[in-house]
Amino acid sequence: DIQMTQSPSTLSASVEDRVTITCRASQSFSRWLAWYQQKPGKAPKLLIYEASSLESGVPSRFSGNGSGTEFTLTISSLQPDDFATYFCQQYNTYRTFGQGTKVEIK
Amino acid sequence: QVQLVQSGAEVKKPGASVKVSCKASGFTFINYGFSWVRQAPGQGLEWLGLISAYNGRTDYAQKLQGRVTMTTDTSTSTVYMELRSLKSDDTAVYYCARDLGGQPGDYWGQGTLVTVSS
Numbered sequence: 001d002i003q004m005t006q007s008p009s010t011l012s013a014s015v016e017d018r019v020t021i022t023c024r025a026s027q028s029f030s031r032w033l034a035w036y037q038q039k040p041g042k043a044p045k046l047l048i049y050e051a052s053s054l055e056s057g058v059p060s061r062f063s064g065n066g067s068g069t070e071f072t073l074t075i076s077s078l079q080p081d082d083f084a085t086y087f088c089q090q091y092n093t094y095r096t097f098g099q100g101t102k103v104e105i106k
Numbered sequence: 107q108v109q110l111v112q113s114g115a116e117v118k119k120p121g122a123s124v125k126v127s128c129k130a131s132g133f134t135f136i137n138y139g140f141s142w143v144r145q146a147p148g149q150g151l152e153w154l155g156l157i158s159a160y161n162g163r164t165d166y167a168q169k170l171q172g173r174v175t176m177t178t179d180t181s182t183s184t185v186y187m188e189l190r191s192l193k194s195d196d197t198a199v200y201y202c203a204r205d206l207g208g209q210p211g212d213y214w215g216q217g218t219l220v221t222v223s224s
């Protein structure tokens with residue numbers, strides 16, 4: 001099974017900050033990596049698929065990058081609505097989620 | 107519009123089984139696969155398995171092999187997830203999600219809380 005290690009587990013930031021979350025995979029793969037945003041009591045929302053493709057309707061301040069064993073999600077200018085928990089998911093072999101990163105207000 | 111509507115909350119005793127449904131609408135059901143994902147209270151997301159609505163092929167997380175069965179009913183565009191021999195640590199919100207290979211999890215159900223308690 002491919003294990004996904006996400007960091008940091010918690011990130012404190014201010015509005016308009018640039019933030020980056022990293023996911024490292026236990027095995028290399030090309031681009032089958034997705035990023036989700038989840039708010040309390042809600043289902044996850046797809047932000048990025050195929051490592052860097054922006055899901056329809058998602059603001060362009062969200063971007064994804066990476067291949068191999070290291071992938072990143074960047075929010076270029078953090079907005080109040082972005083304080084949430086973010087998860088990566090590999091779907092190269094079955095599916096595995098990272099542990100999550102909570103983005104909180106500094 | 108695309109919708110996935112799940113069945114209501116369940117309370118079960120240890121050792122029992124639970125079957126959660128997920129009714130799809132707004133798209134061609136047999137063109138998609140569906141993943142089931144759960145989230146224990148205050149915890150992260152755990153992928154449980156995937157079923158193809160086209161041919162019923164399933165892939166299950168190794169951790170749940172032998173305890174979980176996913177099925178579809180194409181006549182009603184409904185996906186089912188049955189979990190047997192329930193334990194207290196199966197207490198979680200269970201989600202279904204549309205899963206199309208290259209674009210997994212683009213639509214999700216609202217979640218179903220399953221509580222396992224004696």
